Amino acid sequence: MNKREQILSLGEEYFAEQFAPKPFEPGVTSLPANGKVMDASDLRNLLDSSLDMWLTAGRFSEQFERKFAQTWGARFSLLVNSGSSANLLAFATLTSPSLGDRQLKPGDEFITPASGFPTTINPALQAGLVPVFVDVDLKTHNMTPEGVAAAIGPKTKLVMAAHTLGNPFDCHRIGDLCKEHNVWLVEDCCDALGARLHGEHVGNRGDLATCSFYPAHHITTGEGGAVMTSRPYLKKIAESFRDWGRDCYCAPGCEDTCGKRYGWQMGELPAGYDHKYIYSHIGYNLKATDMQASLGLSQLERLEGFIAKRRSNFDFLQNALRSRGGEEFFEFPEALPGAEPSWFGFLLTLKSERIARPWLLEQLGQRKIGTRLLFGGNLTKQPAYLHLPKRVVGELTNTDIIMHRSFYVGVWPGLTEEMLDYMAEQLVSLCRSFATK
Ligand SMILES: Cc1ncc(COP(=O)(O)O)c(C=O)c1O
Structure with missing residues (x-):
């Protein structure tokens, strides 16, 4: 085996040793809203x-x-x-x-x-x-x-x-x-x-x-x-x-792809000015x-599998939430007819403002369930954008609902059904405990 091949094989062995999956421990294992899925072929490349x-x-x-x-x-x-x-x-x-x-x-x-x-x-x-x-x-x-x-x-x-x-x-x-x-x-x-x-x-x-x-x-x-x-x-x-x-x-690293590197005259530059330096x-x-x-x-080799897993995780989480009565507390996302989403996350919108979102997200965080907001919420309300010259068409009613009541949890391919089941259970039981307080 030549030295290059030795390094690449050793890299694969190193990956298997260093990044072996650990068993899931509810409440201890971190379940971020997003994550990457790496394998030995990534390190090899x-x-x-x-x-x-x-x-x-x-x-x-x-x-x-x-x-x-x-x-x-x-x-x-x-x-x-x-x-x-x-x-x-x-x-x-x-x-x-x-x-x-x-x-x-x-x-x-x-x-x-x-x-x-x-x-x-x-x-x-x-x-x-x-x-x-x-x-x-x-x-x-x-x-x-x-x-x-x-x-x-x-x-x-x-x-x-x-x-x-x-x-x-x-x-x-x-x-x-x-x-x-x-x-x-x-x-x-x-x-x-x-x-x-x-x-x-x-x-x-x-x-x-x-x-x-x-x-x-x-x-x-x-x-x-x-x-x-x-x-x-x-x-x-x-x-x-x-x-x-x-x-x-x-x-x-290439030169003269056009075949006339010194044959151009552009702008007010002298004829024959090096094409590499013409802007x-x-x-x-x-x-x-x-x-x-x-x-x-x-x-990219694994993309199809990643997308399929995101979709099946989305469906699994939706069913796990439904079977526990999650629709009492949350609106779920829907796709347009003819759409096949490639889900980035599972966006949940609290049905009422009675359950305080900051409280819920903090509680989920303590249980190692990561959450993210829908980015900037209503961008017009962000400090950097407050005084922009702008036009707003209609009311931003739904945008404001998202800003106040939405957040997402993960469906990325590193999450297993066991993890998603735990997430669904915690989401619903926390809401129920708040509602009966
Ligand atoms: C909709 C959207 N556009 C653009 C970006 C920016 O991508 P990046 O973080 O690679 O700059 C993000 C980041 O997640 C995003 O969600």
Whole structure:
């Protein structure tokens, strides 16, 4: 066995020794709301990529981008260093002057739900676009086509929204609405890898889609994310914004991919200026490393199993809560007809404010049951967003209910039925004990 193969095999042995699963002890074993599932093949790939000593985007990144695009059903995927960077990149792409009168500019309006994660909307806010906030439906926790239709006005140029906790919004009807009104659609699928609507993976009705590979997500690369599109002109712009804004599209370490490195004249630069240093956009460096991509590849191999386990965990927890009378205390999430969610968590909404959420979450925490809120709740109420120039269409009634009464618990693949059963039992018995106090 050569030295490289010895290191890789030793890595697998080390993983088996160090990270062997421990038996579940109710009330002692921690049951976080999100988590990563690693195995020896992940460590093997990480070691393999580090032994290359290439470090920046290389053979693993190229393979990951190709395979991930296939999984998604899109023509292109671009690997970046986080889901937030993916959102930044997707948004920035639409600010390219090469898009002519469709270029997003300060003062343009964009429609988004008030309930959500901040970095879905931050790139547009930072660029001076005006948010138009809409309410969400209380069953799916998503914006609706009716809500979007009511919010579209003469200044609307973009709809940018997430598929909440892996439960698809109606991207087919909202996609059609956007086309009809010449409005861009960016689908934030950071929590929705594997979710489908009418058989099609989410993220393919929008002009661009994003995904996150932070450890809480369906697959992980440590930190990481991706932007997907099937439009070659948007892919070319996105690549430029990701890679410093340059016009050149050579992969790291490559030269003269276009075959005329010294044959360009752009802007007011002299003819023959090195294409590697010609900038057609005011860009960033949002690239990820090859180690991240290598981990993404081994995780991607197991994606179908991860999604299936998330779905079966969701169903199991729902049944376990129902069989204990949990519906007396909680509203459960629902999916649209034709939707196959790829659940990120199980969102529970307390039916009344009589049971204090902070009390319940604290009690659950003491029993080692992790919980999370639906991110920022009503973003318009967050300190950083209070004084934003904005439009709000209709009342944010359901968003406020979510802000006051919702939270989620885990269904990620590291949770077993025994653990979920314990969670259901504690959730219901705590509510019952509070109600009879
Ligand atoms: C809907 C949504 N968008 C974007 C992000 C940001 O992803 P990241 O943490 O990889 O930056 C998250 C994070 O979980 C998210 O839930």
